[in-house]
Amino acid sequence: MSDFSAEETHDRDPNVADSMELESSSSTRFNSGHTDHSTVPDHAAKRRKTVFSPEELEILNELWGKGMKQYGTPESKRLLEQAVTYTGKDVGTIKRWIDNKKGSTRKTVGGKKQQKQQKPTMRQRTAHNIFLSQRLSEGIPLPQAHLEYKTLKRENGDALRLLQAEAKQAKAITIQELSDKDKRLQAQTLIKNLKEMACKFKECGLEMAVLLFHKEDGVSVIGTPKGRDFLKDQDEKSALSLQFVKAVNDGNVPSTASASSKSQLAKEVRSMLNEKYVAAGNKGKFPYKTYSAEEGGITVHGLPEGTSVRHIASLGKEGLQRILQEQDKITVEVHSTPANSTSTAGTSSTTGATSTSSEPAPQTPAAVPNPSSPGASSTSARRATAPHPGPEEILLAIQDGFVLPLEDNAADNVGGGEEKCKRKGKGNGRRKTRKGKTVKGKGKADTYHPVEALLDKRVNNSQTEYLVHWAGYDVSDSSWEPEHYIPQSIRDHFEEH
DNA sequence: AGACTAGCATAAAACATGCG
DNA sequence: CGCATGTTTTATGCTAGTCT
Numbered sequence: 001m002s003d004f005s006a007e008e009t010h011d012r013d014p015n016v017a018d019s020m021e022l023e024s025s026s027s028t029r030f031n032s033g034h035t036d037h038s039t040v041p042d043h044a045a046k047r048r049k050t051v052f053s054p055e056e057l058e059i060l061n062e063l064w065g066k067g068m069k070q071y072g073t074p075e076s077k078r079l080l081e082q083a084v085t086y087t088g089k090d091v092g093t094i095k096r097w098i099d100n101k102k103g104s105t106r107k108t109v110g111g112k113k114q115q116k117q118q119k120p121t122m123r124q125r126t127a128h129n130i131f132l133s134q135r136l137s138e139g140i141p142l143p144q145a146h147l148e149y150k151t152l153k154r155e156n157g158d159a160l161r162l163l164q165a166e167a168k169q170a171k172a173i174t175i176q177e178l179s180d181k182d183k184r185l186q187a188q189t190l191i192k193n194l195k196e197m198a199c200k201f202k203e204c205g206l207e208m209a210v211l212l213f214h215k216e217d218g219v220s221v222i223g224t225p226k227g228r229d230f231l232k233d234q235d236e237k238s239a240l241s242l243q244f245v246k247a248v249n250d251g252n253v254p255s256t257a258s259a260s261s262k263s264q265l266a267k268e269v270r271s272m273l274n275e276k277y278v279a280a281g282n283k284g285k286f287p288y289k290t291y292s293a294e295e296g297g298i299t300v301h302g303l304p305e306g307t308s309v310r311h312i313a314s315l316g317k318e319g320l321q322r323i324l325q326e327q328d329k330i331t332v333e334v335h336s337t338p339a340n341s342t343s344t345a346g347t348s349s350t351t352g353a354t355s356t357s358s359e360p361a362p363q364t365p366a367a368v369p370n371p372s373s374p375g376a377s378s379t380s381a382r383r384a385t386a387p388h389p390g391p392e393e394i395l396l397a398i399q400d401g402f403v404l405p406l407e408d409n410a411a412d413n414v415g416g417g418e419e420k421c422k423r424k425g426k427g428n429g430r431r432k433t434r435k436g437k438t439v440k441g442k443g444k445a446d447t448y449h450p451v452e453a454l455l456d457k458r459v460n461n462s463q464t465e466y467l468v469h470w471a472g473y474d475v476s477d478s479s480w481e482p483e484h485y486i487p488q489s490i491r492d493h494f495e496e497h
Numbered sequence: 498a499g500a501c502t503a504g505c506a507t508a509a510a511a512c513a514t515g516c517g
Numbered sequence: 518c519g520c521a522t523g524t525t526t527t528a529t530g531c532t533a534g535t536c537t
Binding site for chain 2: 050052093096097099100101
Binding site for chain 1: 519520521522
């Protein structure tokens with residue numbers, strides 16, 4: 001993956017951030033740093049960082065120089081024991097110090113620390129900043145440096161003018177002025193900020209997705225888990241990213257008049273249906289949900305033979321084109337509606353079916369199920385009455401999630417979706433081994449996880465299996481599951497398409 | 498202008514995991 | 518268990534914005 005890889009969001013847990021805040025304000029931030037474990041009993045369960053004093057570091061470095069670079073050999077064990085005695089730290093702490101020392105040594109070349117990538121600053125430095133920076137690097141405490149700068153200002157001498165001249169020269173850098181390498185660094189910082197924003201959006205109950213395109217690194221996605229999955233899905237199914245790349249490269253957005261792509265054709269069909277619906281004397285948009293659910297009340301006349309607008313998304317390019325070609329013949333008729341439908345109970349005219357999508361309906365609230373209200377029961381009801389779900393049905397189904405039981409080896413997926421805004425398969429969390437086996441955490445039988453879609457079917461050892469795309473997970477995480485684990489309704493839906 | 502402070506950047510300690 | 522490697526957490530230096 002590219003340097004701009006943005007598939008995952010690595011955000012600091014806000015709870016962790018809070019605890020850090022509390023900790024730093026109440027403990028040793030401005031102290032010399034030697035943390036006394038015994039004075040913080042309420043944090044006993046929490047990891048405390050050991051801060052070695054300069055004297056202790058001197059001892060450790062000296063022993064390091066004598067060969068304390070391992071802890072397995074008799075000689076290194078002897079040195080390790082000395083380190084424990086001299087510093088008073090436990091063996092584990094010293095071992096970790098050795099490990100980290102080795103790690104930091106590896107990061108240096110020929111005893112010289114590797115040049116850190118200098119991040120460009122976008123802000124204008126002031127004489128005050130420059131002076132403080134200089135004095136702090138000389139080891140002068142901040143308050144004293146402030147006082148010194150005060151004196152400097154009072155004196156208004158050459159020293160101050162020098163600083164002011166330096167500040168004038170050190171003008172803020174604009175992004176355009178940066179080298180390609182620094183632009184890349186800047187972009188990475190922006191991506192990091194975006195990822196953090198995505199997490200904050202999620203905490204506010206908002207889903208978001210952002211497509212990024214870089215001429216060398218290609219397209220990447222940033223957003224909340226659902227937002228990313230949505231864009232990935234679009235990416236694969238309707239070549240959204242290709243359109244995006246083309247638009248960027250061409251310097252314009254794809255023409256809506258081209259009508260070459262399937263999604264564009266589908267859009268035109270939907271738009272045409274909306275127009276026909278209004279032409280029939282109704283307000284708002286074509287009540288697609290009601291129509292798709294075959295709840296009655298709406299008929300579309302004049303459709304070309306063999307076509308239907310009940311599930312536009314599943315129509316082929318050819319079917320969509322035929323509908324558009326025949327659109328002059330197409331009319332929408334709205335009948336009086338059944339009592340349990342979404343339209344006005346008391347209205348009997350042909351204009352009685354009111355759009356449920358955009359217009360606030362003046363009927364009793366109980367007559368109109370809220371399409372956005374969560375709950376498995378409402379979804380089940382929709383599923384039961386909608387053998388051919390329309391686009392909205394499918395979206396709702398994806399949001400609510402179909403469920404099916406998992407085997408032990410698949411149960412690792414359980415509960416992962418919501419937490420993906422934070423860590424995902426990295427660091428200290430559950431990881432997969434290089435052989436792909438899950439090594440930590442035992443799954444439970446009869447646990448459930450939402451299914452987004454069935455992607456494929458096969459016969460394995462005379463048993464039929466389906467390739468399951470798990471909701472909230474990448475397509476690459478899909479797994480083959482035996483058919484008896486998958487509810488009939490989902491399998492039927494797969495077979496139909 | 499000076500004081501104060503939020504938040505970023507960084508170093509290093511702590512920890513997790515895989516492999517022999 | 519020892520070691521290598523990589524990630525997370527913690528402490529603190531530093532910058533730049535805000536307030537008075």
